[in-house]
Amino acid sequence: MxxxxxxxxxxxxxxxxxxxxxxxxxxxxxxxxxxxxxxxxxxxxxxxxxxxxxxxxxxxxxxxxxxxxxxxxIHWHLIDPPAKFNLTPRFSHSVCYVDSKRMLYVFGGNRDMATSLNDFWSLDLSTRSWERILATGSYPPPKCSSTFIDDEQGNLILFGGRSMIYIDDIHMRKQLHNELHAYSLERNSWKLNVNFNEPGPICGHSASMVTVNNQKRMIIFGGCTLTNDQSQQATPQSTNDLWQWTDIQTNTWTMIHVDGIRPEPREGHSQFTLNSENILIVGGSSLTRVCRDVWMFSFQTNQWTQIAVNNQYPNDFAPSNDDLSYLPFCMISPSNILITFGRLKRHPTEHERHAYSQYDFSHCDKRSRDDVLTVSSSFPSSSSDENDERNRCSTTSKRSQLPYINNRYSMMDLSSGFQMYRLDLSNIFSSNPCVTWLPSKCTSVFGSPSHSSLYYSLIYTRSELILFGGIEKRKLNLRREFSDKDNRFRSKSSGTLAFITISNIAL
The missing domain is CATH 1.20.1280 (Monooxygenase)
Incomplete structure (x- = not known):
């Protein structure tokens, strides 16, 4: 005793x-x-x-x-937007991660195709909690498709973008922006930097910070601009110009002179800084096609170099043309890998169909589960808060209560989640520079967001990926006598926040 x-x-x-x-x-x-x-x-x-x-x-x-x-x-952890803060679902928003603050900053975006936002939010990655930032100063207007980067000197730089304005009660037109706003993390205020040599109104461009000759510079490439046609009407047009902006003290725009060939004019692409001498652009779309090419620019020679893209099995290893121009890439520097997520387009096998029918959906967002499954009121409710992990795990033993689904197309709705795609950059500086689409390492897409297939944001932080927002587009099959061009799109924006860990052990 x-x-x-x-x-x-x-x-x-x-x-x-x-x-x-x-x-x-x-x-x-x-x-x-x-x-x-x-x-x-x-x-x-x-x-x-x-x-x-x-x-x-x-x-x-x-x-x-x-x-x-x-x-x-791939372990997905979804957190639904907090209702008490009225965090509006959005797409084409601007995102910037500041590692020293352990914060993710989100500005603006689109609520729908006709409504832009200019609210400003921060996500504390330590607590997984949102907070709306009420800043002072010259606040940016509502817009989307802007670039938002950290100048590594205590400021977040927001440039360009677009919004829709009403001409009359029923007609709208696209408005492009040329403002450069700097948000001070220390003073919690916006500052409008006025300069008459800027690239002009632009959206859908790319930007990254580069240190050239011990000076911080923001490099932007491409995008959509407005040009005047013969009737003096402004029409959108893609560009392949390369511009640089120095820091806030000098506030100077300069167009970079390029020797030799250039990439095709495009918008919606991704840009990355490889080192102090080179930047890389991937993807996007031009006026005529989806851009599957990769280009590297050298500041020493002021020349573009097209990088060969190896893809042995295009249908499996790389995103489809329908999605590629709308997918953001994320760079994992130590691994020399670019990551993106696109919809998995294949029919599940019979074994997968049986396994999926008993899958536990309690950790997925409630809306997607209700759209797919019709279950009784006793089905475990969705838990979107990280503190409810115990409730989420307790429902695992109830997987057998889910009904078996025999419909093949319903199974496609269940299994059309996000597939991870990887682009290997390890040979980009070799004698024969090339990049390679690597085989998919995981085909299990359960737990991924159900309404975030396009125009989402993807950020790499400390050993995890953060996906936020996006929009889903599905063709509505009309009458057979209508052609494909007459099909309409149903769009649904998303406010779901997804934390992604990738390992053999759930972290």
Whole structure:
């Protein structure tokens, strides 16, 4: 029989008395933001274990992406938009991640094809909580398709964009913007930077920060501009111009002179800074086609170089033409990999159909589940808050209650989630530069958002990917006598926030 003193001895032990293996197991489940910064301050042992778990988490993430022969699991964690903050679902919005603040900043976007927004939000990655920012100064107008980047000097730079304005009660036209606004993280205020040498009204362009000759510069490429035709009416036109903007102190725009060939004019593409001498552009669309090419620009030679794209099985390894021009890419620098997510377009096998019919949808957003399945009122309700993880796990044992679905097309609706696509950049600086679409490592798309197929944002943070917003477009089959050009689109914007971890172990 245990004495009273023994009881005191047993229950007075703390977490510091646990073996290091158990501590590592606990630390592995913590978010790599403020939690990591806190545990390293406890004691020297915890700081040493923090370094171990930090290295393990990052290496696991990079290896899972780069090793094409290893299996990988994609873990989706969806958080529905908070109703109390009235965070409007959106697409074509502007996103900027600031690692020093551990914050994701979101500006504007489209609520629908005719309505633009100019609300400003921050997402605390440590708590997974949204907050609307009420800033002072010269506030940007409502717009979408703008670029939003960190100048690494305490400011977020918002440039360009477009919005729709009413000409009369029933007619609208596209308005492009040429304003450059700088948001100060320290002063919580917007500043409008006026310069008469800017590229002009533009949207759908790309931007990234580059350090050239020890000077920070924002480089923008392409986009959609307005030009006057013979009747002096402004018409949209894609461009392939390359511009640079120096920091806030000098506030100077300069068009970069390009020697030799240029990429085809385009918009909706992605741009990345490879180093202080080179930038890379991927994807987009021109006036005539979807751009599947890749180009690299050198600041030393002021020349563009087209990079060969290897794709042995286009239908499996790369997104389809219907989606590619609307998908953002995200760069994982240590792995030399570009990531994007597109809809998986294939029929599930009989084995997958049986497995999918018993899948637990309790962690998916409630709206998508209600659209697909008709279930009784006893079905577990959706849980979108991270604090409800216990409720989400408790429903796993009830998978057998889901009805078996025999309809093949219903199964396509269930299995048409986001597939990860990877573009390998490891040979881009070789003697024969090329990029390669790698084989898909995971075909399980359950848990991914159901209304975010196009115009979403994708950001890489600390060993996880963050996907937000987007819009889904589906063709409505009209009468048979109508051609495909007469088909209409049904659009639905999304406010779902998705955190994506990629590894063999759910982090």
């Amino acid at each position: 245990m004495s009273h003193n023994d009881d005191i001895c047993v229950y007075s032990r703390s977490i510091e008395d646990l073996p290091e293996e158990i501590l590592l197991r606990i630390f592995r489940s913590l978010l790599p933001y403020k939690d990591y910064a806190s545990i390293r301050l406890v004691c020297r042992q915890w700081e040493r274990l923090w370094r171990v778990i930090k290295s393990w988490r990052m290496n696991t993430f990079y290896d899972s992406l780069s090793l094409s022969t290893s299996s990988v699991s």
